[in-house]
Amino acid sequence: xxxxxxxxxxxxxxxxxxxxxxxxxxxGGHVGSSTTDQRLLxxxxxTDWVHTDPWRVLRIQSEFVExxxxxxxxxxxxxxxxxxxTPAGHPQYELGVQVGRRLAEEGFAVITGGGPxxxxxxxxxxxxxGGTSVGLGIELPFEQGLNTYVDIGIDFRYFFVRKTMFVKxxxxxxxxxxxxxxxxxxxxxxxxxxxxxxxxxxxxLLGVDYWGGLIDWLRTTMLDDGKIAAKDLAMMTLxxxxxxxxxxxxxxxxx
Numbered sequence: 403x404x405x406x407x408x409x410x411x412x413x414x415x416x417x418x419x420x421x422x423x424x425x426x427x428x429x430g431g432h433v434g435s436s437t438t439d440q441r442l443l444x445x446x447x448x449t450d451w452v453h454t455d456p457w458r459v460l461r462i463q464s465e466f467v468e469x470x471x472x473x474x475x476x477x478x479x480x481x482x483x484x485x486x487x488t489p490a491g492h493p494q495y496e497l498g499v500q501v502g503r504r505l506a507e508e509g510f511a512v513i514t515g516g517g518p519x520x521x522x523x524x525x526x527x528x529x530x531x532g533g534t535s536v537g538l539g540i541e542l543p544f545e546q547g548l549n550t551y552v553d554i555g556i557d558f559r560y561f562f563v564r565k566t567m568f569v570k571x572x573x574x575x576x577x578x579x580x581x582x583x584x585x586x587x588x589x590x591x592x593x594x595x596x597x598x599x600x601x602x603x604x605x606x607l608l609g610v611d612y613w614g615g616l617i618d619w620l621r622t623t624m625l626d627d628g629k630i631a632a633k634d635l636a637m638m639t640l641x642x643x644x645x646x647x648x649x650x651x652x653x654x655x656x657x
Contacts, residue, residue: 465563469538472556473571479511479536480651481568483587484520484578494579497608497644498523499530501576504648506533510655513538513572515564516548516555520578525551538564565590574604574651579612595637596630604654606647607640614640 451457482501488494502512502524512528514521516537528535529551537552541559548555558564568575568587575591577584588607594600607613617640624630639650 462560462563465558465560466566469556469558469563469567472554473536473567476511476534476536476554476571478509478655479513479534479572480505480574480576481513481572481587482521482524482576482578483515483580483584484524485580485584486515486517486519486521487581488519488523488579490522494520494609495523498578499527500644501578501608501647502527502529502533502535503531504644505576505651506531506535508648508652510573510651511536513568515539515583516552518549520580522549522551524578525549529553538567540564569594569600573602574606574654576606576608576647576651577613579609592634592637596634602654604650605638606650607638608642608644608647610640610642
């Protein structure tokens with residue numbers, strides 16, 4: 403389509419090119435040589451754009467949408483954390499199986515990082531008890547992927563998206579012995595509870611011998627130095643008793 407421009411004598415002169423682009427009308431030199439669909443479907447050209455921040459934003463958005471869409475109808479759930487390095491048959495592995503089983507028997511879905519070790523143990527306990535076993539995996543250069551006991555699995559590229567899913571869809575955390583990743587999730591939850599970003603969120607540490615030293619340090623160093631308050635330590639329950647940990651989760655659901 404073209405637009406005719408009139409000269410001084412009122413007669414039409416050479417028509418200017420014209421194009422509609424979405425809601426925008428372009429004329430003259432602003433009309434391009436290709437359409438939006440053509441540029442979309444043309445696979446030629448540089449591919450650097452897939453590594454730009456605007457493209458990453460869309461990728462991050464898609465992970466949130468996928469996570470929310472998959473977990474929205476999950477119901478009551480508890481996240482269980484622990485080391486990927488815990489071998490099957492180890493007492494800590496068996497502890498994870500017990501936790502997953504008991505949570506499932508109480509009607510909770512069990513959410514883990516979906517990996518091996520303690521995560522596999524909790525997923526296994528929930529799966530074998532007929533409960534819902536969820537794994538939120540993360541892209542890592544050395545991770546083996548989701549364990550075979552996961553019923554609903556989502557793989558994430560970004561840690562912060564994955565961590566949001568843990569907190570949004572869990573009503574509490576049970577923390578088995580673990581390493582840096584476990585500590586990261588633990589202190590993320592503690593910070594959110596301390597700052598009242600989440601409420602009624604119980605946190606149980608399973609393994610008195612393992613976690614006792616950390617609690618002592620928090621009490622004798624951070625608390626004594628005024629960096630935290632006494633009530634902050636009360637956000638965690640330290641125990642060796644699976645039933646106590648599960649009861650804490652049940653009581654929070656009923657509150």
